[in-house]
Amino acid sequence: MTRLSVNINKIATLRNSRGGDNPNVLKVALDCERFGAQGITVHPRPDERHIRYQDVYDLRELVTTEFNIEGNPSERKFIDLVLATQPDQVTLVPDALNAITSNAGWDTVKHRSELTELVQEFKKAAIRVSVFVDADEEMVEGAALCGADRVELYTEAYAEYYFENRQKAVLPFVKAAEKAREVGLGLNAGHDLSLDNLRFLKQSIPWMDEVSIGHALIADALYLGLENTIQMYLRELAL
Template sequence: MTKLSVNINKIATLRNSRGGNNPDVIKAAIDVQKFGADGVTVHPRPDERHIRYSDVREIKKIITTEFNIEGNCREQKFVDLVLEVQPDQVTLVPDELGQITSDHGWDTVKHKDYLIEMISVFKKAGIRTSIFCDPVEAMIIGAAKTGTDRIELYTEGYAREFSTNREKAVRPYATAAATAHSLGLGINAGHDLDMHNLGWFSKHIPELKEVSIGHALICDALYLGLENAIQLYKRQLLH
């Protein structure tokens, strides 16, 4: 079954909006695991506008499932943090400074040598690596040449088109996943996946190992409760 990793950045955003420690991000990490999540994802950024570097260190202490740290490996502070914390997985995202949210995958052809270098740093430390990729065959083939363990398919395009033509929306992702699987890459996915489009995506990507979901799940939790939202999302991964 595909694993659900819950991204708790938005809980940290809410905390930071008022100062103090309400909601408690560390308790949230404990609770999402208790409520059935298969992992916890965080994406620290240099301005610490949501998850703080200190949060990452504290979350590591209470992880009982899997810990996935996303971020920009072109920031040395991020690299140092990952090597210090030793998560189960690091997901490398080509963010630009000040970017509101991730919006594209790596150009694995142009940045092949750089990715080989950075991925080897994390793999030597025993950390599973995943890199953000668009559903483009050349980028998937390029990813396989970097030494990464997995790719994370950037699913904003799928989510945007899902409501008008779900068959067309999922097609490039199914093709990209099949290519990745044939090349020995594990397949993760994330970005704008929600209660409505997750099931269809999962059904058409049988090789899918993990989805990382934050914004939509936390929004749903405002109405449904955190435990109920996690269970409903996990149900979408059953097929």
């Protein structure tokens, strides 16, 4: 079964745009779980423009499904947050401070020493570690050499070319997924996945452990309702 983890950053962005606490991030997370989501993902950034560090502490007390914290471990503040809150999974993402959203995976060869130290630190705390990578077999193998438990494939390129030629678009992701399986890594995927392209990705890589979806799912929920939207995404994964 491929689990659906809902990234609730966009809920926090909406809340922060007016101040106050509407919509309530904690309530939405609990509603996502109640409506069938099997995980909650947050991606706190140093400027706290969406998820705030306090949100992470508050969510840790309430989330009962898998809790996944994404982020760039370049600042000790992020590392300490993860160690203090003990999520089920930490996903290491090399996003720049000024990036609107994640836009590249790790070079696991160039950053092997750094990543190895980070992976060891998190695994000592019994936290599963996933490394965000492009659909590149060498980068996947590099993540395994760093000691990671999983990789998360950065699927923006797949989504971008899906309507042009979906077979061609998915091919490098299938190859990267096969390499992950070969070297003993679990497999996650995320970025720009939607109701349009999710089913074909699942059909092409049926052994995915988890997909993390935020922007498209929350946008769909504006029209379709949150409960209905989550159920629709789950049906795309139920192959």
